Amino acid sequence: MTDALAKSWRGWLFPLAVLAASEIWFLFNPILSDTLAPPSRIVLGAVDIVTDGTFLRTTYQTLFAAAAGLLIGMIAGTAGGVLIGLMRTADRLSSWSVEMLRPIPSVALIPLSLLTFGYGYRMEYAVVAWATFWPFLILTQHALKQIDVRLIEVSKLMGFGIFSRIFKIMLPAAAPRLFTALRLAVGLSLVVSVTVEIAANPQGLGYGLMVAQESLRPDRMFALLIWVGILGWAINYFLVRIEGRLFAHRTPGLMADA
Amino acid sequence: MIRFRITDIVLGVGGLIALLLLWHLVTALELISRVFLPSPAATIAALEWGLVNGDLLPQTLATVNRMVQGWLLASFVAIAIGSLIGVSAVARAYIQPTLEFLRPLPASAIIPVAISIFGLNATMVLGVVVFGAVWPTLLGTIHGFAHVEPRLVEVSRLLQMSRWEFIYKIGLPNAVPDILAGMRLSLTVALILAVVGELLTAQEGLGTAVLHAARSYRAADLYAGILLLGMIGLVSNYGLAIADKRILAWKS
Amino acid sequence: MAAASTAIELKDVSLSFGSNEILTGIGMSVEPGEFVCVIGASGSGKTTLLRMIAGLLPPTSGQVLLHGRPVRAPTRKVAVVFQDYGRALLPWRRAYANVSLPLEASGMPSRDRPKRIRELLAKVGLAGHENKFPGQLSGGMQQRLQIARSLAQEPDTLLMDEPFGALDAMTRQTLQDEVLRLVAERRTTVFFVTHDIEEALYLGDRVVALDSNPGRIAYDIKVPLPRPRDQLTTREHPEFLRLRREMFEIMNRIHA
Secondary structure, eight states: OHHHHHHHHHHHHHHHHHHHHHHHHHHHOGGGGGTOOOHHHHHHHHHHHHHTSHHHHHHHHHHHHHHHHHHHHHHHHHHHHHHHHHOHHHHHHHHHHHHHHTTSOGGGGHHHHHHHHOSSHHHHHHHHHHHHHHHHHHHHHHHHHTBOHHHHHHHHHTTOOHHHIIIIIIHHHHHHHHHHHHHHHHHHHHHHHHHHHHHTOSSHHHHHHHHHHHTTOHHHHHHHHHHHHHHHHHHHHHHHHHHHHHHTTOOTTSBOOO | OHHHHHHHHHHHHHHHHHHHHHHHHHHHTTSSOTTTSOOHHHHHHHHHHHHHTSSHHHHHHHHHHHHHHHHHHHHHHHHHHHHHHHHOHHHHHHHHHHHHHHTTSOGGGGHHHHHHHHOSSHHHHHHHHHHHHHHHHHHHHHHHHHOOOHHHHHHHHHTTOOHHHHIIIIIHHHHHHHHHHHHHHHHHHHHHHHHHHHHHHOOSSHHHHHHHHHHTTOHHHHHHHHHHHHHHHHHHHHHHHHHHHHHTTTOO | OHHHHOSEEEEEEEEEETTEEEEEEEEEEEOTTOEEEEEOOTTSOHHHHHHHHHTSSOOSEEEEEETTEEOOSOOTTEEEEOSOHHHHSOTTSOHHHHHHHHHHHTTOOTTTHHHHHHHHHHHTTOTTOTTOOGGGSOHHHHHHHHHHHHHHTOOSEEEEESTTTTSOHHHHHHHHHHHHHHHHHHTOEEEEEESOHHHHHHHOSEEEEEETTTBEEEEEEEOOOOSSOOTTHHHHOHHHHHHHHHHHHHHHHHTO
16 A cells, blocks of 8 residues: 555656746746746636636537547447458458558548538548547457457357357457457547547547637647546546456456467 | 468458459449549549659658658657666656656647647647657657566576676667567557648648648549558558568567 | 585575565585485475575575675576576577677677587587577477576586476476586586476485475485486486385475
8 A cells, every 4th residue: 555655656746846847937937928838827727718618518529529430430340350350251351451441540531531521520530430440340350369269169069159159258258358449449539539620620629729729828728738638548547447347357268368 | 371371362352352343333333422432443543643743752752751750750769768767667656657647648639739839830740740659669668678577687687797788688679579569659650640740731741632632622632642641551560560570580 | 624615505594575484494505516406395495595595685594605605696606597498598689699698798708609609509409509599499498598508607506496397208307317417527516496306316416305384494315326317227226216205205294
């Protein structure tokens, strides 16, 4: 217990020192108040974005688009991953196509999405869907391939039909790895959403950041930036906790681990 | 064994061709408007024309240049700083929590700050690329230096190696796989941020070309640009994978 | 003076981690050139004992002496061979480069090294495998490589921590004979830890049995079997069989 406590204070020292240093630096350099802001003003900026509704509105917009895109990517990617994970033929037929399409960065599709859907939610979650589709596809495939062969043999010997095998044996066996894929994809969906908003889409946290910068309000900009950081960190943190809870009881050997 | 591989290739190529045929069919039957989905033929034509007669080649090179420059600079900084942090348990105790907090932060979110500082220009884009590309390599380097097989630490003590000998003969080679893994991720990030930077600043590059094509409703040019960006991703990935295999030839 | 010529001496050595007593009251001497096998169950502290002699760990009380002098830190004259060879070798260096490591540490000029390395690899039967990475070698070959590396130190004392525990029976027997041959050449003092009674009797001039929780010396038996040892004849020797029965009974009694 004391070990963890000791560990935590050390971690705070560095960022607090940076904040304190920047606060002091601004006392002596007030000129840059158009572009940068000290922690004290950032706090006020935070209050500002909450009180005028920007905080809630932009957060909702980003999270909605990220979630929608994630859902589409997850369903399509996992379904595809199950297909190519279980059927070697499907895997071999699609392998070249996947290798050609996968490297296309999601941001490259922003102009296309803009052309097709115009501004708004659809263009954003379309890009997020593309971005999250691939990790789900590949990681689901890997997760299924790495199930202990023994387990599959046993399930066949027990006379389970293909759907039973998939839903009763294979997906549960692959669940830890599938959850890891989910965790990664959730983080990715947030990153892509914010990126689309910064690059093109006039809504959400990314756009809020750009607006704050353009209107020379660094206090609001940094407040939003810190919020984006907290959001990303918090989502990942809770998913890691849930992951631990869900799979802590897992017996080793269920997955053919490296 | 060889027969096995040829079947893979035949099926893979076959699948790709089937996909292209499907694409052709969809556009030929006008299931999706040509405005949004140009035919494969039109795309290839636009690609050819753009590379031979148009600006696609210099634009591709500009994007690649931006990506590689930022990536190399970021790698240098990341390895230098990462090795110092990684070897010191004390440094890690103070700095790692902050790094863990910053890890999930979208690198693109720093763009407004970068614009504030540098303005809307090439320096800003390079700065953003470097900033974003630093993280995977930095974290990989720290991890690689921090996790040395304890048995090897004992061996170094038994052989009475100096601290520098240990870092050079054991610490660094041990960290190389993690550093390389980080650098591969960093390159992906570098490409993404280079493109985003181009979308925002209209600097010469494929990002700008693609955006311009979209705005002028030139779908074939748009798709040609997207394909080229995919190519950059593909080639850089494979290039690093090959380099990886050679450098890490010792991994059984 | 007899004490000064003793290769290894342990004087009332104890080791505790906090309130955990690992070893207590260990007292023994090993003569130069003697092959001592230490057996005991897990938790008897036999590996800890080895590490103290290696200089990796100081005793909580008592003294560990090498040639009459207290051990404060690892020394080049003492070489260690670990059980987990895969983790003790540098995976990114080829076989010859792994053997080269102690030669670099001792400051041998680089032009003299290739010859010595080739000699050592030939000695352990790895001639022709110089350019392979440890990952490309079998378990037995990796362990030979570790032995070659330890010999590169030209040690007068060799500490071996269950070195053949991770190998199959046939490889184990081959390496047992190799080790006997290698140490006979230079009259190296050997401190060999194992949990295998038969291995201990086959290899050693002496077997020390450790009790557990905490570890302490239960029995110290001389093994007056003729040398050179032979996998067939020695293991069928009546004295071997008698000692074997005696050791089994001792170990059973210890772990009742």
